Amino acid sequence: xxxxxxxxxxSLRGLGRDRLEGLLDRAQSYVGSLVSSELAGATVTTAFFxxxxxxxxxxxxxxxxxxxxxxxxxxxxxxxxxxESFKDTILTLTAMGTDLFVVRHWLADAADLAAEWSGRPxxxxxxxxxxxxxxxxxxxxxxxxxxxxxxxxxxxxxxDIRNSRVARxxxxxxPTLGVKLTLVGPTxxxxxxxxxxxxxxxxxxxxxxxxxxxxxxxIQNERGxxxxxxxDQSYARRYGMNAERLSMLKPAAVVMxxxxxxxxxxxxxxxxxxxxxxxxxxxxxxxPLRMAVIAEALGGTG
Amino acid sequence: MIVxxxxxxxxxxxxxxxxxxxxxxxxxxxxxxxVSNGARLIDAKGVWLGPGLVDLHVHLRDxxxxxxxxxxxGSRAAAAGGFTAIVAMPNTVPPVDGGSSAxxxxxxxxxxxxxxxxxxxxxxEGRAGKEMAGFDAMYEAGVRIFSDDGDAVPEAGLLRRIMxxxxxxxxxxxxxxxxxxxxxxxxxxxxxxxxxxxxIAGLPGVAEDVIVARDIAIAAEMGAALHIQHxxxxxxxxxxxxxxxxxxxVTSEVTPHHLALDDSALEGLDPNLKMYPPLRGAEDRSAxxxxxxxxxxxAIATDHAPHAPSEKAVPFEEAPRGAxxxxxxxxxxxxxxLGEDQRIFFERMSISPARIAGLERQGRELEPGSPANLVLFxxxxxxxxGSFASKSQNxxxxxxxxxxxxxxxxxxxxxxxxxxxx
Ligand SMILES: [Zn+2]
Numbered sequence: 001x002x003x004x005x006x007x008x009x010x011s012l013r014g015l016g017r018d019r020l021e022g023l024l025d026r027a028q029s030y031v032g033s034l035v036s037s038e039l040a041g042a043t044v045t046t047a048f049f050x051x052x053x054x055x056x057x058x059x060x061x062x063x064x065x066x067x068x069x070x071x072x073x074x075x076x077x078x079x080x081x082x083x084e085s086f087k088d089t090i091l092t093l094t095a096m097g098t099d100l101f102v103v104r105h106w107l108a109d110a111a112d113l114a115a116e117w118s119g120r121p122x123x124x125x126x127x128x129x130x131x132x133x134x135x136x137x138x139x140x141x142x143x144x145x146x147x148x149x150x151x152x153x154x155x156x157x158x159x160d161i162r163n164s165r166v167a168r169x170x171x172x173x174x175p176t177l178g179v180k181l182t183l184v185g186p187t188x189x190x191x192x193x194x195x196x197x198x199x200x201x202x203x204x205x206x207x208x209x210x211x212x213x214x215x216x217x218x219i220q221n222e223r224g225x226x227x228x229x230x231x232d233q234s235y236a237r238r239y240g241m242n243a244e245r246l247s248m249l250k251p252a253a254v255v256m257x258x259x260x261x262x263x264x265x266x267x268x269x270x271x272x273x274x275x276x277x278x279x280x281x282x283x284x285x286x287x288p289l290r291m292a293v294i295a296e297a298l299g300g301t302g
Numbered sequence: 303m304i305v306x307x308x309x310x311x312x313x314x315x316x317x318x319x320x321x322x323x324x325x326x327x328x329x330x331x332x333x334x335x336x337v338s339n340g341a342r343l344i345d346a347k348g349v350w351l352g353p354g355l356v357d358l359h360v361h362l363r364d365x366x367x368x369x370x371x372x373x374x375x376g377s378r379a380a381a382a383g384g385f386t387a388i389v390a391m392p393n394t395v396p397p398v399d400g401g402s403s404a405x406x407x408x409x410x411x412x413x414x415x416x417x418x419x420x421x422x423x424x425x426x427e428g429r430a431g432k433e434m435a436g437f438d439a440m441y442e443a444g445v446r447i448f449s450d451d452g453d454a455v456p457e458a459g460l461l462r463r464i465m466x467x468x469x470x471x472x473x474x475x476x477x478x479x480x481x482x483x484x485x486x487x488x489x490x491x492x493x494x495x496x497x498x499x500x501x502i503a504g505l506p507g508v509a510e511d512v513i514v515a516r517d518i519a520i521a522a523e524m525g526a527a528l529h530i531q532h533x534x535x536x537x538x539x540x541x542x543x544x545x546x547x548x549x550x551x552v553t554s555e556v557t558p559h560h561l562a563l564d565d566s567a568l569e570g571l572d573p574n575l576k577m578y579p580p581l582r583g584a585e586d587r588s589a590x591x592x593x594x595x596x597x598x599x600x601a602i603a604t605d606h607a608p609h610a611p612s613e614k615a616v617p618f619e620e621a622p623r624g625a626x627x628x629x630x631x632x633x634x635x636x637x638x639x640l641g642e643d644q645r646i647f648f649e650r651m652s653i654s655p656a657r658i659a660g661l662e663r664q665g666r667e668l669e670p671g672s673p674a675n676l677v678l679f680x681x682x683x684x685x686x687x688g689s690f691a692s693k694s695q696n697x698x699x700x701x702x703x704x705x706x707x708x709x710x711x712x713x714x715x716x717x718x719x720x721x722x723x724x
Contacts, residue, residue: 086617107617108502109571128619129501168501192506193498 008100008121008297010111012133012172020177023292024141030065030288037067042298045071045098047114048125049086049105054259055125055134055286059102062290068298071098086110087117094118100297103127121297123290129165129223135258136169138289140177142281143213146254151178156207158184158239159217159266160225162191166258167217171196182207185239188228189219204239208248216241216257216266235265242268246276254278303341304712309351309678312648314667322351324674327715331670344723346678349709352648354386354675355632356655356664358477358555359451359531359603361624362388362419364410366395371608371693373410373419376628379606379692380417381719383628384677384708387418387656387664388606391451392429399424401439408443416718418675420659422447425464425476431456434464441471446660449477451531454513456483458520465526473660475553476521477529480513480538481505481579490619492565492580500571502619505580507535514538518545518552529658530554532605534579536589543598553658555603556590558627558634559698563587567698573614573621574696577607591639594650601655604631608694626692630699636681636706644681652677663714674715678723683707 012020044063048056056072063070073089086105093101094117101122103111108128115122126132144150155174161167161183174181175196182199183190184207190200201207208214219225219235229235241255256278261267272279304324311320311332323331323341357380363371371379380388390407392398398407404423411419423440425448427433435448448468455461455478468474486509491497493504514530518541521528530542533554545552559577564587567575575581593599607624614621627634632651640647656665663673685707687699711719 107619108500109618112571113617131501163501165501168499191498192493192504193495195495195499 007299008111008115009123009133009293010115011124011131012136012169015173015176017176020137020140020173023137023289023296024144026295027137027141027285027289027292030291033288035065035067038295039063039298040067042068042099043071043097044068044100044102044294045073045093046102046125047073047089047093047104049110050126052104052126055104058286059125059290059294062287063294065287066291066295068294071096087113090114090117094120100294123293123297126165129163129168131169131172132165133169133173134290134293135166136173137293138282138285139170139215139256139258140173141285141289142256142278143179145281146278147212153178153213154180154182154211155213155215156182156184156204156211157215157217158204158241160189160219161185161217162189163220163223163225164217170215171198182211186229186235189225205245205248208245209250212250212253214241214249214253214255216255218260218262218266240266240268241271243270246271246274249276256282258282304344304715304717305341306344306346306351306678309346309349310644311668312350312352312644314669317644322668324712324715327674329668329670329672329674332668344678344710346709348680348682350644350647350679350681351668352644352677352679353652353656353665353667354677354711354713355384355651356659356661357385357388357604357606357628357631358447358601358655358659360388360390360606360628361393361608362390363608364394369693370610373414375691375693376606377414377417377419379626379628379690381711381713382691382708382721383630384632384679384711384719385417385628386675386677386711386713386718387420387659387661388628389420389422389447389659391449392422392424393452397424397429398422398440398445399427399429400436401443404440404443404445416713418661418664420447420661421445422449422477424448425450425455426460429453431460434467437467437471437474441474446473447475447477447529449479449531451477451479453483454478454481458516461517462520462524465520465524469524469526475527475529475658477531478513478517479531480510480517482509482512485509485512490576491568492582494565494583496565496568505578507537507582507586510535510579511537511541514541518542518550521552522548522550528552532557532560532579532603533590533593533599534560534582534586536586539589539593539598543593546598553600555601555655556594556599557605558602558631558638559625560587560590561594562634562638563698571618573616573618574625574700575698576618576621576623577605577625578623594639595646597649600650601658602631602635602651603655604628608692609696610693611695614696625696625698626690626694627697629690629692630687630697630704632677632679632708633685633687633704633706634699636679637704641681641706674712676712678709679706680709681706
């Protein structure tokens with residue numbers, strides 16, 4: 001298996017529509033498929049320096065389904081806090097026979113550096129506040145299943161966008177796929193510059209009637225976001241997706257959330273568990289999408 | 303005796319092609335002297351000859367962090383960069399914040415015979431931003447520039463008391479690293495397009511602007527001499543321009559990297575491009591270039607900040623701040639801002655900084671009787687910086703072609719650096 005760092009998925013930036021749609025097609029072909037032996041003999045290492053059981057398990061399951069062996073970086077190792085030990089860890093895991101790394105880290109360049117240091121392909125499973133490419137592709141896949149196409153859809157991303165790696169991944173890929181994005185939130189939650197040239201709004205209620213997708217994000221208190229707005233209930237009042245706001249949507253419009261949700265803040269139970277919600281579809285698509293990304297990275301023909 | 307022929311010589315009333323004769327530590331003639339026997343002859347056709355460069359802002363890391371740099375390696379780097387005087391920032395370990403640390407630093411500096419090392423002192427004791435430093439003892443030892451570089455004085459009230467005191471010491475300069483920490487927070491790069499896209503915590507330009515505005519207001523009230531270090535924003539430039547137009551003695555400096563680069567260079571998250579203040583946006587950079595040409599900003603200063611290769615070979619957000627600059631300063635400035643005009647080049651890189659630091663043997667036009675602190679600089683020579691005399695190699699210009707090269711440096715009549723003389 002001769003693959004290099006160039007085969008991984010570190011960033012969605014600059015990826016062409018063909019490659020993105022190819023990944024979505026491949027992921028779709030894995031839906032409902034049984035165990036394959038496509039990657040038998042390969043070793044996939046999940047290196048999570050930041051806790052995320054859901055994402056890690058999803059990658060783990062995807063790799064197993066392809067017949068790969070999975071090494072997991074145990075939690076006590078992931079309690080390392082310095083970049084230098086990060087490097088040592090990557091070099092050790094490389095020497096132990098890793099063919100592909102899946103990296104989650106709080107540092108923005110962790111996936112790039114893991115690829116550089118290891119010489120192996122790396123899948124970015126969420127780095128810094130920069131990108132979470134597989135979540136973005138999962139959401140694209142889910143929307144394509146729902147609408148049959150992506151071109152021309154309008155999506156409002158609502159919430160703590162400034163701190164969101166998911167939103168930044170969306171901003172790199174959805175415009176390429178023909179989806180028009182609007183960023184919605186109070187100014188302290190909006191990016192302080194707009195290199196993507198997308199629409200920006202501070203009034204959710206003005207946007208709801210125009211969009212096909214409302215994509216909700218939680219407030220990342222661990223990144224200090226709670227200090228950027230008043231500590232009362234005003235966020236939920238202005239931006240929380242509730243039954244009333246649901247009624248302002250177009251009939252076919254849907255609601256999505258990458259999880260974990262803060263029910264009663266950015267999303268009410270009636271919305272999360274209602275029939276307009278695609279949240280469980282997003283979760284279900286995690287494994288086939290990650291199978292597609294892993295298989296592509298390791299050069300399987302699919 | 304050294305004789306330099308055919309160079310383009312910076313004189314008091316213009317630039318001319320003359321023969322410059324150096325005897326001992328002094329220029330003895332500028333004109334068309336016949337060459338005496340036994341002289342070292344340098345033919346410098348097409349090359350600029352001017353006063354040795356003066357750097358108001360260097361971190362020598364000595365004492366305390368000598369794996370990054372020390373007085374010896376920093377002096378060699380300075381000479382290689384065309385400098386005959388450098389101001390050593392006081393944020394060593396321990397810092398220069400009183401009489402004994404100043405005397406010790408000055409003694410170490412005197413032992414160096416390739417460049418003047420001018421010792422600066424802190425504004426606050428221990429550089430802790432709480433109490434005034436030992437100004438009188440430092441002043442008595444010869445210190446004139448005071449700075450808590452790395453940090454601004456955090457409290458306006460403390461700065462006001464410091465300025466009220468220092469205004470009474472002739473020649474004393476309050477030099478400020480203008481950055482409001484409550485705004486800058488834990489940022490890693492300029493808050494702009496690149497930080498927004500990569501999701502990296504930003505350092506907003508306004509963190510600098512508010513300190514520059516505050517300091518100007520207090521200096522205006524107190525009549526103290528204020529120097530703003532490494533100006534990086536367009537708004538700071540406006541504030542300084544307005545203050546000077548109102549007759550205040552506010553001086554300032556800008557680094558070569560802020561003139562040559564902007565934050566678009568940070569897309570690749572190269573730790574060697576991480577410094578504070580950070581590389582700013584393109585509009586800031588163009589305001590800085592206009593300001594250094596116009597003279598709103600007086601001086602180029604490198605903010606030479608060495609860090610060992612292993613310290614920089616880490617993820618961007620964990621890398622220490624700072625870049626080396628002594629050996630590329632003249633070339634970067636000639637390439638990106640002042641390469642057209644020999645007079646302005648030497649004004650900003652030698653004459654003005656020497657005046658701000660109060661150095662009588664530096665920054666003098668070449669006339670009989672002038673001290674022989676000189677640099678030969680070829681403004682047309684192309685080269686690609688690779689390895690450095692500094693102990694550290696964290697240059698933002700490594701691998702980048704520059705136009706303009708230091709060919710030789712003469713310190714007090716002796717050749718302190720000799721590069722590729724034609
Ligand atoms: Zn500084």
